[in-house]
Amino acid sequence: MDTQTMNAGVQASEDQKADVSVNAANAGSATVATENEIHRITDINSASDFELKHTPNVVVEDVDDGKIIKVGIGLNGIAHPQTEEHYIGWFKVFDGSNIVGELAFAPTTTPQAEFKIAGVTERLIVQAYCNLHGVWEACL
Numbered sequence: 001m002d003t004q005t006m007n008a009g010v011q012a013s014e015d016q017k018a019d020v021s022v023n024a025a026n027a028g029s030a031t032v033a034t035e036n037e038i039h040r041i042t043d044i045n046s047a048s049d050f051e052l053k054h055t056p057n058v059v060v061e062d063v064d065d066g067k068i069i070k071v072g073i074g075l076n077g078i079a080h081p082q083t084e085e086h087y088i089g090w091f092k093v094f095d096g097s098n099i100v101g102e103l104a105f106a107p108t109t110t111p112q113a114e115f116k117i118a119g120v121t122e123r124l125i126v127q128a129y130c131n132l133h134g135v136w137e138a139c140l
């Protein structure tokens, strides 16, 4: 079984989704984030704690009939809150531009998920949505 972690491989994807730079000054904003803005860490070596705690933490295992994709939230041990006021609302997994898995979380539920994906044909992308800070993406 081949295991691949994504921590070192976070980078910008070349897809057509909106690209929004991270503005840490907005980190305390009470405004509910939209799901149309996608944030990505472009350089893991200079990423802030704010960026690290919002980025999906993904482990991919190859199995005979596809891949097991284990998703949590936060890199380098930086934890994201999960409270009524500030929480991770969902994970989505894409095979290229096609959504192949999604799971929603209540504010009181630990945001962890495991997806089994058969027949991956393009680049895997995992997104996490924070109710205050929007959609954060990691690409394999």
Ligand SMILES: [Fe+2]
Binding pocket: 054, 080, 086, 087, 130, 131, 132, 133
């Ligand atoms: Fe957040």
